[in-house]
Amino acid sequence: MSLIHADNLTHSFGDKEIFKKVAFRLLNGEHIGLVGPNGSGKSTLLKLLTGRLLADSGSVTLHPKMTIGYLEQHYDLTANLTIRAFLQTAFADLYQANNEMEALAAQMESSLEQRVLDRYGELQECLIQNDFYSLDMKIESVASGLGLKALGMDTPAVKLSGGQRTKLLLGKLLLEEPDVLLLDEPTNYLDPGHIKWLTQMLRDYPNAFILISHDTVFLNDVINVVYHLEHQKLMRYPGNYEQFNKLYDQRKQELQQAFQKQQREIQKLEDYVRKNKARAATAKQAKSREKRLEKIEKIDRPKDLPKPRFHFSVVKQPVQTLLKTKDLEVGYRNSLLPPLNLTFKRGEKAAIIGHNGIGKSTLLKTLLGEIPAINGTLSFGDRVHISYFEQQALSSSLTPLQIIGDRYPQYSEKEIRQKLAQCGLLSKHIHQGINTLSGGEETKVRLCRLMLEQGNVLILDEPTNHLDVDAKASLQKALQAYTGSVLLVSHEADFYEDWVTKVWDIEEWTKQ
Incomplete structure (x- = not known):
């Protein structure tokens, strides 16, 4: 089942085109690694999928019954809740049902109206079916896995650092289990032990996700498809990150060979046209080759993005x-x-x-x-x-x-x-x-x-x-x-x- 269908997405910043005619379908259960160099538009693409940004052209179609959760790189938390209370909002409807049931229980002490009894039974059945009575244990498990429990579950969320707030939002999203998770650098503020815990969570995640991460070991362990964003284009590769690297290198070589072959063909046709166009005996053949040239869909010259070259110099050495x-x-x-x-x-x-x-x-x-x-x-x-x-x-x-x-x-x-x-x-x-x-x-x-x-x-x-x-x-x-x-x-x-x-x-x- 297609959860997200992106069709011919084109987006620019000012007069600079970030990507052009990007198209893909995200299927149920796919674990996608979205990779590419800094500035290629990975975070921008996630924002387009969530509607936080509007594409210059093209469309994003979401499955009508799909739920989506988004962890962005920078998150500003304003809710005046404790860590525990914030994580409980992942199951807000169930906690609200429990509160209503407790109010009905108090009402039943003085009145046993059938209407009240029926409603109480409906709520109780709903809570049991949704495993409500084990939610606190589930919340504490996620909080422990992300290192939030050590901060104190009753700590106000507004007192957390930026990295701790990001972990808090990640915990809430994992508890909600949306049909599609969009995760932008989720490991940036995690210790090795927490990354190990998240790795297992994402391996076992029952639904689809798109993950941006420059932690290639983590990425390799949790994905089964790679979307590679480079030179304004998106390419899909089956397999994990290691398999992507092999296929990407192979594709670059094939593209280089195809480009060189086409250039030789173009050069050969252009030379023939130039030499024979003015001669009456060969003008017809030259015209035919000129039409072939016009119909050729030219392959872009393969190019590598410039790689950073950092260098730090010492002006004067200090004392020992x-x-x-x-x-x-x-x-x-x-x-x-x-x-x-x-x-x-x-x-x-x-x-x-x-x-x-x-x-x-x-x-x-x-x-x-x-x-x-x-x-x-x-x-x-x-x-x-x-x-x-x-x-x-x-x-x-x-x-x-x-x-x-x-x-x-x-x-x-x-x-x-x-x-x-x-x-x-x-x-x-x-x-x-x-x-x-x-x-x-x-x-x-x-x-x-x-x-x-x-x-x-x-x-x-x-x-x-x-x-x-x-x-x-x-x-x-x-x-x-x-x-x-x-x-x-x-x-x-x-x-x-x-x-x-x-x-x-x-x-x-x-x-x-």
Whole structure:
């Protein structure tokens, strides 16, 4: 059964066409991985399917009885509910029926009207059929799987961080089990254990979903079809992500061969027309070949998108000991961690790991002086110049050209364009407001800004969130080659394990 039918979707941003005549049918039970480079329009396509955006042309037809759930990259939660109460809204009709039944039970203490008894029986049967009495256990299981239970089920949702709110919405969607789930980067704020739990949930998900994720291991484990969005076109590949890569490489080779063969044929026909068109004896044959040329449906020249090339330079090396702390306690009102006695030396590259909410970002912000220490001391050595990449995305209507130009007025517009292009940003991206870019494009702008800073220590808080495969590989290579020092917060061990010199495991610190 076709749940979603997209027919000839074309969409542009300003005068830049994002995709053209995209068409597909989503079938019941299909587990789709929507892949493609940053800025190819993946998040935009999901918004078109939900009606949050309207296509320039084409149509989206949804099955009339279908339910759809959408997890977007950035979600603003305003409901004044606890974690438990918010998750219970996934079954709002059942909880409302239970409340009505309890009211009827109170009424029945003084009156046994047949009407009341009948209604009570109807509600009770409805709750039993829908397994209402095990819902609280089901809600707690999902909350535990996503790390929400550890925050306290009675914690107000409005007090949660952006990543925690995203997990809360994901939990609600998984409990609702809509006919179609649309998930945009669901693993960005999940610990490895939570990703493992979500992997099993999506493997067993009984309905269809379309998933955007740059975590290729996770993606490979949960999908059975790939939609590849590139060069404004959508191609469908059966199988998981590994199978897609093989088929994609094969298709690129075949397309290159077909293009070259067609070009040789076109060249041969054009040469014949040019040489024989003016000769009376061969003019008829030349005209025939000219008509053949006009009818040829030309194959576009295969082209690869530019790959990011990140590079971070060191202007002046600092002293041997960069950072030293003594009995440092970090947190807001209460200390999150035991007193820390840390030493960080020149040339070291450390990964800071631990589950979400344990205090990784708080530690970084304390070291940077953005949050005062609760107790203890910290000191930096001479000539330490820090360049900082924070988790929080830029939110501005300014374009990447303006943002980089305002920060670094010493660079010409041409130089800034070159730097942005080096980070994998196309001309269509650098003139858009940064708040209209995808998460991956916005991250590349901030990494470009970091490349231009005059520093010798990089402090990076989850820099790989939203980056596509090529950008992540380029960043990994750049950090490995960097001659300065690095403090990195990351939940992706395969990103850092080959080049860091030490690991600061905060969970181990809390056990001491």
